[in-house]
Amino acid sequence: MTAHLLTETPADAVPVTLLRKEGLEEWLASVPQAQATWVKRVGFTGAAGSTALVPGSDGGLARVLVGIGERVDIWSLAGLPATLPAGSYLLETALEAAAATAVATGWVLGTYQFTRYKKAGRGFAGLVLPANADGAAIARFTRAAFMVRDLVNTPCEDMGPPQLAAVAAGLAAEFGASCSVTVGDDLLTANYPMIHAVGRAAVRPPCLIDLVWGDATHPRVTLVGKGVCFDTGGLDLKPASGMLIMKKDMGGGAHALGLARMIMEAGLPVRLRVLVPAVENAVAGNAFRPMDILPTRKGLSVEIGNTDAEGRLILCDALAEADSEKPALLLDFATLTGAARVALGPDLPALFSNDDALAADILTAGMEVGDPIWRLPLWQGYRPQLDSKIADLNNAPAGGMAGAITAALFLEQFVSRETPWAHLDLFAWNNSSRPGRPEGGEAMTLRAVFAAIAARFGKL
Template sequence: MRPREKGFFVLLATLLAGDGADTVALTPMTKAGLADWLASQTPAVASWVKAVGFTGDAGSTAFLPGPDGAIARVLAGVSAIDDLWAFAGLPAALPAGSYRIDLAGTGAAMDARAATRAALGWALGSYRFSRYRKPPEKGFACLVWPAEADRGEVERAATATFLVRDLVNTPASDLGPAELAQAAQDLAGEFGATVEVTVGRDLLDRNYPAIHAVGRASPREPRLVDLRWGDPQHPKVTIVGKGVCFDTGGLDLKPSSAMLLMKKDMGGAAHALALGRMIMMAGLPVRLRVLVPAVENVVSGDAFKPQDVLKTRKGLTVEVGNTDAEGRLILCDALAEADSEKPALLVDFATLTGAARVALGPDLPALMSNDDGLAADLTEAGSAVDDPMWRLPLWAPYRKGLDSKVADIGNVTSNGFAGAITAGLFLQEFVSKETPWAHLDTYAWNASSRPGRPEGGEALGLRAVYAVIRKRFG
């Protein structure tokens, strides 16, 4: 489903007579429903299923042979028919070929929601990052489109997720600020959007001093990517994504163990571009803007230093307490620019703090917002589409921890408490109270593989934010 690699589905809108001649029936089965299904089968089939020890446990399979010895049916254990991940392990687990979902005899029905989830789970389970090594000879099994599935929704979510995964999985040697900008330009070309890229010292001339300060130490020049799409008369929706293509920590150098995943520090930018992709694919009636500050935070003689005081686009000065808290510095310039247009909705994605991961773990993005209604909509959507997030408060009393004796604000606190919240409070300084704004501190990574979620880069919070935008503006 990636733009460059299609073919994960047999593209059939419905399964008509004759269309399934070369496909294998795939019957999802819950433990509770197995007995009734066996009762509807021939004694030979029931005996076979019992002999192979199939009990309907989620993730298990049983292959039923036909008269010619070929596979005639596959039973797939699921926790529920409408579980997003119920079918996600099957593309890799099943023999290559085409399969059609067949609920005959199960007593279950597949409505549009369940069909769409089945197709999306299958698609997400068909991802493989193979840029640097030859993929296995065994390909993925294909699924005939379930008749009730919303193909547009599946294609939007799958291609956007794969974009996030591809970008995050690519090492910094092949994905620096210029290449990240090129990814935005490629996306713009696909949908007729426009992109403006401000590079190097032009950032100073155009008043993006914090982005320049963070990225100036690298020979790969910093830049601000500005993508626009849609009718200027439509409501403005602006997405900002942190694009630190590699983070050494700067002069406050990270230990080597902490650098091992720093190719993913542009995960927020990947999410922003992917969300833009979903919006443009759907043709939503919004004026979309995507802002990506793209930098490397490295060490050289020109690196910014602890206790430097940086100017920002908004005019506030920032004392640098730690050069490893650089993401908020590039975001503050981008957020100030985004806010200047007073968008109807402003969302930023960032792999911002380890504190969010300590609090919520790798699977739950931390959500902070200045708008209770927006926060409620996002958490509700996260539950509805199995893309959860958890709200943390922008607890005003903690703001004093960012006070500086020499500047308007510091980029870190001295006590280290509530690091995710104080990072959100820092960003809030650059957004007007009147602008509905949400900040997602996301991990953008799977530490281990699960069905449909391979180890590596991951989209977290993406589908939930899209659902809210579509509900509000679609």
């Protein structure tokens, strides 16, 4: 079981009671007068997110009250592990299985600390696993989420292309998968020219990570993740402020590996393949340049309108390879555009898809599990913006409008129409700390996409 989630109930476990404003008076009437008086004096009203620690007659903690809103969700208890006194706690309020699983998941997420370079701070309170919660699902997701957070939080010095490849190899070894890595000039021999071009200026060579798992007779599910381990912007250099969190630009690759962990741990009956092109977009004398015309694995030529639009370049080679196998499902994850953040903010990933049924499945799953995603259109009216006068495509259309859409349209050129494909443009980061979501790397869309895949392929 996941740390801080207990499978047995200690004798001294403190009850946690969830209350809404409208039910507070009734609850106050049901408890000893001393407790009711205390709750009134500390001003607890049952407002969503509020808490009250109720003392016992022995001077210890008798119970914890937590105010909730209209619905209980994954974040309802996520702030408690770090704020309650050390000890064990027991959810006293009966919840349906999905809600119990959600709040227990949030509790575990609230115990995350990135400790690679700095010792852990205070310890965390533990929660007894609610009887009807899905402990396996909680452990599966939180392990993947912590892995994603750790990968994104690790700076490029210690998480460059070779280190990311080593993580994938370790994951493959854990679950009996195969993992091959094509490195440096071998990318040219293997016909991955864009991955090579974007990463060739870095001291550490670019690579393509290729993980395969599962029965070859099962439906093919392929995940592609953007692995730009650091993005200077290339010769179209970012300002210093724009580079401050660019260690997170491999967040798409981290998500692809995190989802792969969930799929393999659950033993879903699929033939899984994960492709992560891993590069550093660096500046050197051999860096690719604005207005260069570069080839792709698919054979299309691309004029470089901006070297800071590099993610779509490495993804296009990986998508072309993924599409060549005609998978039953093809998904890519990428911290691709600032335009998606402008449109939807940091918490709401953008979904693009060439398949309405697939998009609906992911969006519905996201709503059911409290992992929201918003669909944006592959608006073909903007496709001419990708045209170049001297090449098949331009990677960065002029004008700056609808940037998330034109980026998705660029990727679409490398996927066959008959391949069910979805592109997830996500932030993979928390700008500030909130309960269960500390500042830094964040796992997004994993629960939604896993649920959609499990619903499609969970049974043969």
